[in-house]
Amino acid sequence: MINVLAGCRQLLHTAWRMDRARTVFSIILMVCGAVAAPLLAVGLGWMTDAVVGGRWREAAWNGALVAVLGIVSLTFSHFAHILYFELSELAEIDFDKQLIALSNGTVGIAHHERAEQADSLTVLQHESRRFRTGLEALLNGMGLALAMVLTAVLLARLHPLLLLLPLAAIPPLFTGRVAEGRLDAAKTKTAEPVRLALNLFGLATSSRHAGEVRVFRLEDELRRRRAELWEQATGGLHRAQLAAAGIRVAGQLVFAAAYVGGVLLILRDAANGRHSVGDVVLAVALAAQVNQQVTLAVALMQDLQRMASAYRRMDHIRAAVGAPGLAEQPPPDRLREGIVLSGVAFSYPASEATALRDVDLTLPAGSIVAFVGENGAGKTTLVKLLCGFYQPTGGRVLVDGVDLRALPMPAWRQRIAAGFQDFVRYEFLVQQAVGVGDLARIDDAGAVRAALDRARSADVLDHLPDGLRSQLGKSHADGAELSGGQWQKIALGRALMRDTPLLLVLDEPTSALDPQAEHALFERYAEQARRVGETTGAITVLVSHRFSTVRMADQIVVVRDGRVAEVGSHAELVRRGGQYAELYALQAQAYR
Numbered sequence: 001m002i003n004v005l006a007g008c009r010q011l012l013h014t015a016w017r018m019d020r021a022r023t024v025f026s027i028i029l030m031v032c033g034a035v036a037a038p039l040l041a042v043g044l045g046w047m048t049d050a051v052v053g054g055r056w057r058e059a060a061w062n063g064a065l066v067a068v069l070g071i072v073s074l075t076f077s078h079f080a081h082i083l084y085f086e087l088s089e090l091a092e093i094d095f096d097k098q099l100i101a102l103s104n105g106t107v108g109i110a111h112h113e114r115a116e117q118a119d120s121l122t123v124l125q126h127e128s129r130r131f132r133t134g135l136e137a138l139l140n141g142m143g144l145a146l147a148m149v150l151t152a153v154l155l156a157r158l159h160p161l162l163l164l165l166p167l168a169a170i171p172p173l174f175t176g177r178v179a180e181g182r183l184d185a186a187k188t189k190t191a192e193p194v195r196l197a198l199n200l201f202g203l204a205t206s207s208r209h210a211g212e213v214r215v216f217r218l219e220d221e222l223r224r225r226r227a228e229l230w231e232q233a234t235g236g237l238h239r240a241q242l243a244a245a246g247i248r249v250a251g252q253l254v255f256a257a258a259y260v261g262g263v264l265l266i267l268r269d270a271a272n273g274r275h276s277v278g279d280v281v282l283a284v285a286l287a288a289q290v291n292q293q294v295t296l297a298v299a300l301m302q303d304l305q306r307m308a309s310a311y312r313r314m315d316h317i318r319a320a321v322g323a324p325g326l327a328e329q330p331p332p333d334r335l336r337e338g339i340v341l342s343g344v345a346f347s348y349p350a351s352e353a354t355a356l357r358d359v360d361l362t363l364p365a366g367s368i369v370a371f372v373g374e375n376g377a378g379k380t381t382l383v384k385l386l387c388g389f390y391q392p393t394g395g396r397v398l399v400d401g402v403d404l405r406a407l408p409m410p411a412w413r414q415r416i417a418a419g420f421q422d423f424v425r426y427e428f429l430v431q432q433a434v435g436v437g438d439l440a441r442i443d444d445a446g447a448v449r450a451a452l453d454r455a456r457s458a459d460v461l462d463h464l465p466d467g468l469r470s471q472l473g474k475s476h477a478d479g480a481e482l483s484g485g486q487w488q489k490i491a492l493g494r495a496l497m498r499d500t501p502l503l504l505v506l507d508e509p510t511s512a513l514d515p516q517a518e519h520a521l522f523e524r525y526a527e528q529a530r531r532v533g534e535t536t537g538a539i540t541v542l543v544s545h546r547f548s549t550v551r552m553a554d555q556i557v558v559v560r561d562g563r564v565a566e567v568g569s570h571a572e573l574v575r576r577g578g579q580y581a582e583l584y585a586l587q588a589q590a591y592r
Contacts, residue, residue: 004301007308011091011138018090026084026139033076034143037289038151040069045282052277080139088135095310099124102317124313134307137300144300148293151286158275158283159265165287168258169294175251176298179244180305186240190233197229248298255294262287329402331412335365335502335537337400339386345394346381355381356562359395363541363555366533368526370542370550372580373559379543382559383507386541388412399502419495421508425487427473430464433490437497447497454496454528457489496528500536504529507543522549547584556580 015023047062155162203209204222213219266283269275275283344359356378363369371379384390385397388409397404404412417437426433434451435442442448445468452458464470464480472490473479482490495506506525522542529540544550551570558566558573558580566578573580 004304004308007311008138008141008304010311011134011307014091014094015084015087015135015138018094019087022083022087026080026087027142029076029080029083030139031143031146033073033080034140034147035150036069036073036076038147038154038286040066040073041282041285041289042154043069044285045278047278048281049276049278077140081136084135084139091135095314098314102314124310124317133303134310137303137307140296141300141304144293144296147289148297151290151293154282155262155286155290158279158286159269161265162262162283162287165258165262165290168255169290169297171254172248172251172294172298173301175247176301177305179247180302182240182244182247183237184306184309186236190236193229193233197226197233200226200229251298252295259287259290329406329408331407331415331502332400334535335400335539338365338367338537339363339503339539340398340401341382341385341395342398343395344385344392344397346385346390346392348390354562356385356392359562359564361557361564361567363539365400365537365539366530367554368529368533368540368542368552370544370553370556371559372544372547372550372556372583373565377559378562379559380507381562383505383541383543386503387416387418387505415498415500415502416505417495417498417501417503418505419492419507420505423488423491423494425473427471427475427479429468430461430470430472430490431468433472434493434497437494441497448493451497452489452493455489455492457493460486460489500532500538502536502538504532504538504540505543506541508545522552526552547580551584 012023015026043062043066047059047066050056050059050062152163155165200222204213204219204226213222263284266275266280340363341359341361344356344361345354346356347354359382371382373379381390385392388404388407391405399407399412426436428436431445431448432442434448435444437451438447448468449458452460460482461467461470463486471479472482474481495504506522522544525540525542529538532538533540542550542553550556554569556566556568556570556573557564558578560579566573566576566580568576570584574584575581
């Protein structure tokens, strides 16, 4: 119950924050509509006694009162619906904003790789669509609480034992809570197969994957796997629904017995002359309303529990991703010493394997450093640590002698320019898809063209009808779909939007380009990197499998099994005859 009250408070606070006027008027209308129902029963009793006594004028006035109360009871909730429907849409948008903030507004990205948090996010994405139901339940609950108090007072005036009728609502409420708890547990248990089924649906329906799906004839396989996952998820939910229904029925039967007993009690008193016919009508109407109130209370409690559960999940995720860092200080205006990794070790969340161990490495200010090694050696993990996406599980990353954890991550990332292999295909206007690399200049067409020129990607505009104003992506009716190489050129332009970074990361950003084009591009990058390095001491980090490209780096770091195996220039490493020399010779032979 404490969780439900806390959820109600959060939901009401959200509604109040979204629109105070709509919130106030919705509450007034819902309360008036709910209280009108027991007052209508009183009016029916008065009207019945007036008719039996032959007091026709009094009966007419009471009939008019009953009609007015009936209109209020039937219509006020409808008018409130118009208000809280709009309010709930605002609340849903706000909830989605919070989810986006939790996913992207944190220091790192480790929470994305924890299965329990991924499951919670899956459930929350579905629950956020229930805000209308949750807000309706809250407003109905406020009116219902007052109506139940008024009903209890009226029942007590008829017979003290009738006060036990509301108490008979406790078993249905309790069983409803137990049933909802089972359903919530089932949702958590089935969140993983639901998430995997949605992923398969995306694979089967995405135009990006359509070619590979058809070549390998995966349509039936994807459908089969998705069907199995949905069967697993819906089977678990169906069993939970059946169990919950049985629990709820048991609670309702207890109240049904109390309802029948209350009506019989008033009928006996009426037969003995202790109550009028109007009192019998009042008792029957109130008892029926109590039944409706209990049924509604059970339903509302389920909705409120569901929303409370959603807020609780949100709080748990917020607590998990909101760990504070060290005391913050701004990053330097320019690098003078460089970046030092001292005794760095790292393991990914929920993984027993060690991705990096005992890494001691110095990246001098103004240098171009290349990371090479086999797949899974730890190159990209090093990049992620440099960008602050993860914190080392051991050791430190020092920026001019200052622990990276002591720097505010937004300020540090403002001084990073990056191009990744798994780049995002932003379905924006071309200018925006490139300009997001430096949001402050997203509307600066000159800056965007300069970035495309630096990335040797300006030729993409030659194939687009409106140049920088061309819409990208098939999500739009008039959107242009680019080839993989063209999308990559857009990403490269985006990576070079910032003129004065302290760290430029290029993590295999040219995998869709041929070796000659990549080599020419990296030569241009090296020239620009040295220019920027002279200005800000910027460090350029290249990750590539092509040794003809990385040989131009000042320092080459060979990563093997999570350790730094070799460090040196191309010439030094070739002379040593180690792993780098071996891999370089193999690749050179392949190109002959």
